[in-house]
Amino acid sequence: MTREDGTLTAGVGKDVGKEGPAKKKNAILELLGFAGKRRVLAYAGCGLSVLNAALAVMPLVCVWFVVRDLVLVYPNWSEASSAAMWAVLAVAFAVLGIIVYFGALMASHLAAFRIAANMRKAMVRHVARIPMGYFSVHSSGEMRRVIDGCAGQTEDLIAHKLPDFVGSFATPVIFFVVAFLFDWRMGLLCLVPIAVSFAAMWWMMGREDAKGGRHFMELYQAALMRMSAAATEYVRGIPVVKVFQQTVFSFKAFHEAVIDYRDMATNYTEYCRRPQVVQLVAINSTFAVLVPAGIALAAVAPDFPAFLIDFLFYAFFSAMTTTMMSKVMYSSEAVMIAEDALRRMNTIMEVAPIDEVEPAEALHPKEASIELAGVSFSYPGSREPALCNVSLSVPAGATVALVGPSGGGKSTLASLVPRFWDADEGVVLVGGADVRCIPVEELMGAVSFVFQDDRLFKRSLADNVRAGRPDASDAEVLAALNAAQCDDIIAKFPDGVNTVVGKAGVYLSGGERQRIALARAILKDAPIVVLDEATAFADPENEALIQAALATLCEDKTVLMIAHRLSTVANADRIFVIDRGSVVEQGTHEELVAQGGLYARMWRDYRTSAMWRIEGGGSRVA
Ligand SMILES: Nc1ncnc2c1ncn2[C@@H]1O[C@H](COP(=O)(O)OP(=O)(O)OP(=O)(O)O)[C@@H](O)[C@H]1O
Incomplete structure (x- = not known):
């Protein structure tokens, strides 16, 4: 069965692993919800960015005034009295724009860091409350990518793209106003390429139907996620590949994920090709529209010098169009990525957490007995029940063993005690109280679960043990390590209990890891041990x-x-034989051997195999 860090982690009910549909919310507002009090900084960043967009147009206007003054007094340039003032103002506006933009980025970064931290915290907290089953169907690579990737992507969005996004949408508005200041005809001509460019962008990214860019982006991100998860699995399985001399292609899932990603990326690029060509041609064509129009209008202009000055303004003005539209385009793409990141985050956040009992209805275990009464359970999506009407009881202080053929349901039965899953039918009682009515913390405190391959954290040996009881003193940690026969492990590393597991040169065998995990359980000192x-x-x-x-x-x-290994259960107070989800025999070792049923056969086989020895040439004989 699935193992877990520490001695215990909760899980639960039947909607385990089911993911609710992502609701359509405004991605930016949803993200800002994670900023807490720093939300105001995000708004300040946006406000300053709009101010910066306005300031960015001002040097252009000032330069135009300089040119106008010079043209009007030509060739007596010394009479252009206000030209110097406009030039100074142009520089002042440019410097002010830089300062304001810096302020916008400062504010947005502070908000972004808080949002990313709070998103990570929310996901990690939620992951600790979702059922074990979720982890058996979602790989750690996928989970890591969701938690780290989503927060990282949104940090970038809020810190950089959001101010740019707001600013870049403010720029066309400012443009629109300024464009009609001098000559509405040329203003209108400048806006035509911008309108075409917006239409191409909507074509590329705005459409939400199955043929739209948004849909493509979702598929593309999903393919990227699959490839990342498959790569993690592939790297983990490299020892098997080497031992069995298989090629990369034997890892079909990884190969298919890479091909799938390649196809998605190609499709997305193909899809974007036409609208992007239109968009790029449009934003670079303002001058091409303006020059012929200017020539035509000049022919009928009543005051040619005045017309020429206005024309120069629009020539300057159109030069800004390319930069502005590029910013708009990349900003809106960032929002699509952020929406997708949020959608993925919600696939974790919407997994139903463990059902917690209301404090008023809570029950408390009276002692340390375990009882299952008429328990049936099927894994989500499985047609065969893993447990069928199982009843058994373990009195407080007794040692009870579950044995039986592989896949019979032993691990499933044991996992119902700490609520890794909840029974579909029947009831599981701890100390006489239904486990669903015991507060989760209390139930976790009452049960220690030791798996066959307990995982250790990448922390010191002492910290790994202290995970069993965080408030334990150093002396208690050392006593637990000693009781778990770990003295030789501590002695072999120069840093003793402070040795960090997983650091270069620190290797623990499976048996050593198991003893550290047992020290953790000993320190926890829960009255029930599974x-x-x-x-x-x-x-x-x-x-x-x-x-x-x-x-x-x-x-x-x-x-x-x-x-x-039946030798380890022979002394148990009672043995339950589990086969195909049911208790088929029960009794003491002697009683079961005497019954001559499944247990007796298993015991006979076990004894026979125990007598086997390896002879020269590797053949096994009895
Ligand atoms: N997470 C899961 N999702 C779906 N089916 C599962 C899951 N875990 C176990 N099963 C199935 O439930 C049945 C009981 O499995 P379980 O691990 O409880 O058996 P077991 O007796 O502990 O086996 P073993 O001795 O080999 O560990 C098996 O058919 C198994 O395939």
């Missing part, structure tokens, strides 16, 4: 140490253990 094949990966040397650690962990506890 062991899911806790000695499965241990070599003979480690097995003796692990058994000693387990003995300490299980002392005076209620123990529910799953084991394939």
Whole structure:
């Protein structure tokens, strides 16, 4: 069954792994919701960006005044008294624009960092509350990309693209006003390429139907995500590829994900080709429209010098069009990416978390017994039930073992106790209270779950153990490590308990990792211990140490253990044999052997295999 960090993590109900449909909300407003009090900084950034857009037009206007003054007094340029003033003003506006833009970016960055941090926190907090089943169908590469990728993308959007976006949309408005200042005919001509360019952009990115750019962008991002997840799986599986001498193509999923991504990227590029050509031609053609029109209008102009001065204004003015429209185009693309990032974030945020009981209706375990009454359970999407009308009870302080053929349902049964899943029918009781009515924290505190391959955090050995009880003192951590037979592990590293797991040169074998995980469970000291094949990966040397650690962990506890090695369950107070989702036999070891049923056969087979030895040439004989 799926393993988990630490001794326990909650999960739950049947809507596990189901993802709700993403609701259509304004992406920017939704993002700003994560800024908290810094939201005002995002607005300030946008306001300053609009001011900057207005200031950006001013040097142009001033330069035009300089030119006008010079043309009007030609050739007596010394009479152009106000030209110097306009030139100074042009520089002043340019400098002021830079300062205002800097202020806009400062404000937007502060808001962006807060938004990205709060998004990450919200997702990580939510992930801790969603059911285990979600993790068996969503790879860690995919989860990492969602959590890191979404926050990173939106940080960039709010810090840079949002001020540019607001500013770039303010610029056409300012343009529109300024364009009609001198000659409405030439103003109108300047706006024609802008209108065509906007239409091409809408064609490329605005349409929301299945043939629109938005749809393509979603498919493209999904393909990128699949490729990233498949790459993670591929890298993880490299040892298997090497051992079995398989080629890259044996990793069909990765190969297909790469091809899928290539096709999506090609399709998207193909789709954008025509509108982008139209858009680029339009924004670069203002001058081409303006010059013939200017020649035609000059022929009928009553005052040619005045007309020439106005024409020069529009010539300057049109030069700005290309930059302005490029900004608009890239800004709107950024919004599409942000919308997509939010949609992905919502696929995590909309997964139903564990159902928590209202404090007024909460029940509290009276002691450490476990009972299952008429429990049935099917995994989401599975046709076969994993458990069928199972009833069993584990009295407080007893040690009960679950044995049976692979896939019989042992791990599933054990996972219902700490609510990794909730039963479809029947009830699971801990200390006489329905687990669904016990506050999650209390239930987690009552049960320690030790998996066959517990994962350690990339932290110090002491921190890994302290995860079992964060308020434990150093002495308690050391005592737990000692009780879990970890003294040799601590002694072999110069940094002792401060050795960071996963650092270069720090390697822990499966059995050593298991002993550290047991120290964590010992420190937690929960009254109920669930062991899911806790000695499965241990070599003979480690097995003796692990058994000693387990003995300490299980002392005076209620123990529910799953084991394939029947020698480890022979002393259990009661053994339940689980086959095809049902309890088919139960009793003590002696009773079950005497019954001559499934357990007796398993015991016989186990004894036979235990007597096998390897002979020269590698053949196994009894
Ligand atoms: N996350 C899951 N989603 C769907 N089906 C699952 C999932 N986990 C287990 N199953 C199925 O439920 C059934 C019971 O599996 P379970 O892991 O509980 O058996 P088990 O007795 O613990 O097996 P083993 O001894 O091999 O660990 C199996 O048919 C298995 O394929």
